[in-house]
Amino acid sequence: MAELNIQHVDKIYDNNVQAVFDFNLDVKDGELIVLVGPSGCGKSTTLRMIAGLEDISAGHLFLDGRDITQTPAKDRDMAMVFQNYALYGHMTIYENMAFSLTLRKENPNVIHKKVLAAAEILGLTSQLNKKPSQLSGGQRQRVAMGRSIVRNPKVFLFDEPLSNLDAKLRGATRREILLLHKRLQATMLYVTHDQTEALTLADRIVCMSMGHVQQVGTPLELYDSPANRFVASFIGLPPMNFFDATVREGELEGRGFRVKLTEEENGALLPYAGKEIELGVRPEDVQGGGEIAMNVFSNENLGMNTLVHGHIGEAAGNRISAKLRGWYDYKEGDSVNVVFSRKHFFDKETGEAIGRGKNA
Amino acid sequence: MNEEKTIRLDRMRYTKNTLASGLALLSIIFNVFFFISIYESNVGSWYYNILIGASILYNLVFMLAAFLSSEGIKNYKIGYSYVMIVLGIIQVIRIFIYPMRAHTATVTIQDQAVTVMENRQFIFCVIWLLASAACLIVGAVVGMVRSRALKAHIATLDKAA
Numbered sequence: 001m002a003e004l005n006i007q008h009v010d011k012i013y014d015n016n017v018q019a020v021f022d023f024n025l026d027v028k029d030g031e032l033i034v035l036v037g038p039s040g041c042g043k044s045t046t047l048r049m050i051a052g053l054e055d056i057s058a059g060h061l062f063l064d065g066r067d068i069t070q071t072p073a074k075d076r077d078m079a080m081v082f083q084n085y086a087l088y089g090h091m092t093i094y095e096n097m098a099f100s101l102t103l104r105k106e107n108p109n110v111i112h113k114k115v116l117a118a119a120e121i122l123g124l125t126s127q128l129n130k131k132p133s134q135l136s137g138g139q140r141q142r143v144a145m146g147r148s149i150v151r152n153p154k155v156f157l158f159d160e161p162l163s164n165l166d167a168k169l170r171g172a173t174r175r176e177i178l179l180l181h182k183r184l185q186a187t188m189l190y191v192t193h194d195q196t197e198a199l200t201l202a203d204r205i206v207c208m209s210m211g212h213v214q215q216v217g218t219p220l221e222l223y224d225s226p227a228n229r230f231v232a233s234f235i236g237l238p239p240m241n242f243f244d245a246t247v248r249e250g251e252l253e254g255r256g257f258r259v260k261l262t263e264e265e266n267g268a269l270l271p272y273a274g275k276e277i278e279l280g281v282r283p284e285d286v287q288g289g290g291e292i293a294m295n296v297f298s299n300e301n302l303g304m305n306t307l308v309h310g311h312i313g314e315a316a317g318n319r320i321s322a323k324l325r326g327w328y329d330y331k332e333g334d335s336v337n338v339v340f341s342r343k344h345f346f347d348k349e350t351g352e353a354i355g356r357g358k359n360a
Numbered sequence: 361m362n363e364e365k366t367i368r369l370d371r372m373r374y375t376k377n378t379l380a381s382g383l384a385l386l387s388i389i390f391n392v393f394f395f396i397s398i399y400e401s402n403v404g405s406w407y408y409n410i411l412i413g414a415s416i417l418y419n420l421v422f423m424l425a426a427f428l429s430s431e432g433i434k435n436y437k438i439g440y441s442y443v444m445i446v447l448g449i450i451q452v453i454r455i456f457i458y459p460m461r462a463h464t465a466t467v468t469i470q471d472q473a474v475t476v477m478e479n480r481q482f483i484f485c486v487i488w489l490l491a492s493a494a495c496l497i498v499g500a501v502v503g504m505v506r507s508r509a510l511k512a513h514i515a516t517l518d519k520a521a
Contacts, residue, residue, distance in 0.1 A: 094374035109367040112374075128374050 002064060002154035002187040003029050004050070009059035011045050011211075019045045021211045023059070027155075032181050032188045036198040037208035037234070043191045044159055046208075050189060051157050052076050063154060079148030080157040083164055085140045087132040087147075093119075094128040097146045111150075118149040121183060122176070138169040145180065158190040162197065174200060195235050199223065207231050229278060229351035232344055238283045238307065240344070241320045245279045247272045252279055256313015257292045259340060268355025269345060277354065280344035283307070286322035290339025294320055296330040303327075308336065369513040376434045377506050383499030384430030384444060387492040388423050391451070394488035395419050398458060403476045406467045415458060422447060426496070433503040436510050441500040448496035451489050459485040 004027040011020035020042040027033050035043040048054040050061060052073030061069045068076055087096050094115055101111040119125045122142045132140055141161055148156055158177070162170045178201055181188055192198055198205050199219040207214045207222060207230075215227040226232035232240045245254035247269045252259045259279070261269065269277070286294075293313060300307040306328040312318040322338055330336060345354040395415075401407065425447055432440030462477035477485070 092374065108371060109364060112367055112371045115374075 003027065003062075004155060004187060004189075005060075005062040005065075006046075006050065007060045007062070009046070009049060009061065010057045011042070011049060011054065012057040019211050020049070023213060025206060025213075025216065027187055027189065029187055030185045032190060032201060032203045033206060034190045034192060034198040034202035034204075035206045035208060036192055036195060037214075039193060041208040042211040043193075043206075043208050047080075047157050047159055047189060047191045050155075051078055051080050053080075076155075077153050078155040078157055079151050079153040080159060081141070081144045081148055081161045083160040085132070085144045085164075087140060087143055089132055092129055092131060093124060093135070093143050093146075096132065096143055097128075097150055100147060100151055114150040114152075115146075118146040121149065121180065122146050136169070137165045138173045141165065141173055142176065145177070149180075149184070154187065156184075156186055156188040158188065160192055161190075162192070162194070170197075177201060195237065199235070205235075207234060209234075225353070226280075226344065227353055229280070229346045229353075232280050232346070232353070236282055238321045238323065240280045240282050241286070242346075243279045243281070243312070243318055243320075244276055244348070246276050247274065249273075252277075254279065254312070255318050257318075259292070259343070265343065265345070265355065272345075272347075272354065276348050278346040278348055278351075279340075280346060281320075281340045282342065282344075283321040283323040285340060285342040286320065286324075286338050287341050288322075288324055288336060288338055290337050292338050292340070294322065294336045294338050296334040296336060297332050299328065299330040301327055301329075306330075310336070366513075369509055372436065372506060372510045373514070377436055377503055378434065380441075380499040380503035380506070381430045381434035383495040383502070384426050384433060387444075387447070387451070387495035387499070388426045388430075390488045390492035390495065391419065391422055391426070394454075394485055394492065397481060397484045397488060398462075398477075401462070401477060401481065403474060404467050404469055406462070406465060406476050411457070418454075422450075429496075430499075433499065433507075436503070436507040438504060438507040438511075441504040441507065444496045444500035444503070448493040448500065451493035451496065455486055455489050459489070 004025075006023055006025045006027075009020060009023040010018065012018045023046055025033070035046060037043050045054060049056050052071065056069050059069070060067055063076065088099065091099065097115045097118060098111045101114065115128075116125070119128055122145060124139065124142055124146060127135060127139060132143065135143065141164075144161070161177070162173055165173060174197055190197075190201060202219055204216060205219055205222050206216050209230050215222055215231045222231055222235045226235060229242070233242070243254045243257070245252040245259070250261055250266055252261060294308070294310045295312075296308055296310040298309040300309075304325070306324045306326065308322045308324055308328065308330055310320055310322075312320055322336075346352065347354055425443060429440040429444045429447070433444065459477060459482050463475070463482040465476040466473045467476060468474070
């Protein structure tokens, strides 16, 4: 059992810079939470506060109901995996994995059993006599995870563990982390700035910006019903297209386009009648064959899909990306008719979502 | 074979033989104490012959061989156990070369007969050499026993596989 409750946590540095504002989160036992956001948004700081590597300026942290806000890092029963592996170069893999238990003066036979079990889980049994320098980046990161596993901590903390790996290895190691989570059923907090990692790994995602939590939810919730413009733009690749549009009777009017609204959308946008809002459309929700004219300026073939960039109408500012299914060879200056199959609406002033992702 | 013993043997597959290796390194330290003790003698020219040159060279060879043995034995290489036994025996023989001869020899300084190596210095030299030899031999035995046990354990694992 390991439930983590983070209540109203702030981080204010000595120079009065506030890195985290009123962070609240309840992590259930066995849950994998991913903290995602751009660099400098406070996600690593939050993780380090949970680990005990940074002081908590205000608020409380509870582990299984016990207040551990002031508990030293070594007594928190949490294990952290770092981006740079933090392995001892002069020790073998076996010694690296056994190190924390050796320091605790555990029985060497018990340590041996735990290390072999962790190595078996991570597929490192044949590497135990090697030094870290003889392993690939992915294997080193697995060793770092193994070092955490042997401790059998209540909570695993991952601070951008895949950032040092190349794209292929990152994908493979990501799948290993997912399998590891399923196998151990452990409570895990994972920090990344890579939304693909967040979407593929998380039970729930915490999206952060400028020290504030923007939205907490399942990957589908964040993708389908972003709480605000920031989440909508951050989650999804390529990012969402945004257009300024005015709410008219039954339709939205923007520069160079008009979009009909469904009854439900109309109802949601009723308070905004005559006002300007922001229309968000994901590139994958832009489909060919509508009435909106898109002027192409670049065409990227991705195999199964074609990513077409252009702008709507004559308005050069209305840039749009469309992820069209199939192989197309549009040239610069071509005009393509498109339709928005799914729309998101955002308040122009606050950036908050209006009526959360209605189907067209 | 009980489980504890099996795990203890299995551990050796991934851990170094630090006991035997440490003993080999300790033997070097005792050897250093020995030659420091012998060089503190100040008895004219009694030592000035080919033997002291050979002794100095042997000290260098000994330190190199003992260090290499410590590295070898650390990785359960049984051959280095034999090297350590030979080095240990030579350390015992060395007692009869310099300390014993110097202890019984006298030189004349300012018309007075002086013993080359006094009792205190002699005892220390013998202790350092014996300690060095003991470390080497015990280390060699430990290395031998563990190396054989590990070899047998790996053979059992191979057979089971």
